[in-house]
Amino acid sequence: MGKIISLVNQKGGVGKTTTSINLSASLAELGKRVLLIDLDPQGNTTTGVGINKGEIDKSMYEVLIGEAKITDAMIKTKYKNLYVLPASINLAGLDNEFNEKSHTEKGFQRGEQLKNKITDIKDSFDFIIIDCPPSLGIITTNALTASNSVIIPVQCEFFALEGITQLLKTIMIAQKRLNPTLDIEGVLLTMLDSRTNLGFEVVEDIRKFFKEKVYNTIIPRLVRLTEAPSHGEPIIVYDPKSRGSEAYLNLAKEVIERNGNN
Numbered sequence: 001m002g003k004i005i006s007l008v009n010q011k012g013g014v015g016k017t018t019t020s021i022n023l024s025a026s027l028a029e030l031g032k033r034v035l036l037i038d039l040d041p042q043g044n045t046t047t048g049v050g051i052n053k054g055e056i057d058k059s060m061y062e063v064l065i066g067e068a069k070i071t072d073a074m075i076k077t078k079y080k081n082l083y084v085l086p087a088s089i090n091l092a093g094l095d096n097e098f099n100e101k102s103h104t105e106k107g108f109q110r111g112e113q114l115k116n117k118i119t120d121i122k123d124s125f126d127f128i129i130i131d132c133p134p135s136l137g138i139i140t141t142n143a144l145t146a147s148n149s150v151i152i153p154v155q156c157e158f159f160a161l162e163g164i165t166q167l168l169k170t171i172m173i174a175q176k177r178l179n180p181t182l183d184i185e186g187v188l189l190t191m192l193d194s195r196t197n198l199g200f201e202v203v204e205d206i207r208k209f210f211k212e213k214v215y216n217t218i219i220p221r222l223v224r225l226t227e228a229p230s231h232g233e234p235i236i237v238y239d240p241k242s243r244g245s246e247a248y249l250n251l252a253k254e255v256i257e258r259n260g261n262n
Contacts, residue, residue: 003126004130005128005130006132006149006150010134011163014153015155016134018048020036021228021234029236029249032081033125033127034125035083035124036083038086039087039143041089041133049084063085074121095137149183150182152186154187154188156199156203156206191220222243
């Protein structure tokens with residue numbers, strides 16, 4: 001049975017999409033069969049693995065509103081073991097559509113669409129990684145309901161913990177109302193600038209706050225990591241010998257180890 005992990009943080013610019021792409025690709029490189037689900041209307045995860053959004057017939061939007069089967073929207077990327085369920089800009093209007101359906105369709109549950117759709121395919125993968133939008137709306141609620149756990153990327157900057165309390169409250173609400181087994185898989189420190197003392201002070205603060213939940217791997221701030229998605233390539237392909245490639249492979253190994261799958 002596939003482990004379903006959402007990457008969640010309502011703050012933008014924390015490395016969530018970069019991590020979704022590169023963790024998925026690294027897990028696939030290590031021999032795991034991986035499905036990457038793009039739930040961000042911007043679709044950066046989709047293009048970041050080399051998929052042209054203009055050539056997509058069916059996306060997660062059609063899947064969630066019931067106009068397409070999840071298997072029909074799934075795309076095999078050019079990378080071994082890695083599949084993607086692409087996003088489209090239409091996802092931005094999903095909240096309004098679900099609100100309307102909840103008032104007009106008997107028994108419609110706004111937070112359970114993804115969970116219901118993903119059931120049919122989760123046993124076909126070792127890991128299912130979900131890239132959530134930078135918000136705590138209905139799309140993220142669907143992801144939390146469908147997931148076994150969450151990874152929280154936290155940028156190594158002064159305001160790192162800002163918003164984390166609200167995020168943790170949202171996770172607790174999802175646990176209470178929709179998914180009692182939801183767990184925090186881990187907290188990932190991202191964008192560390194090793195030239196400043198501030199970055200290391202933030203690392204210390206985050207480790208004190210989240211303790212053993214924090215991954216040993218820290219993702220450095222690197223130009224090559226920001227360049228790779230524009231070429232439609234994960235860092236392990238774009239620059240396989242870089243520190244970014246090494247970091248994400250190490251993270252993938254930690255994720256595998258924490259799940260007792262060596």
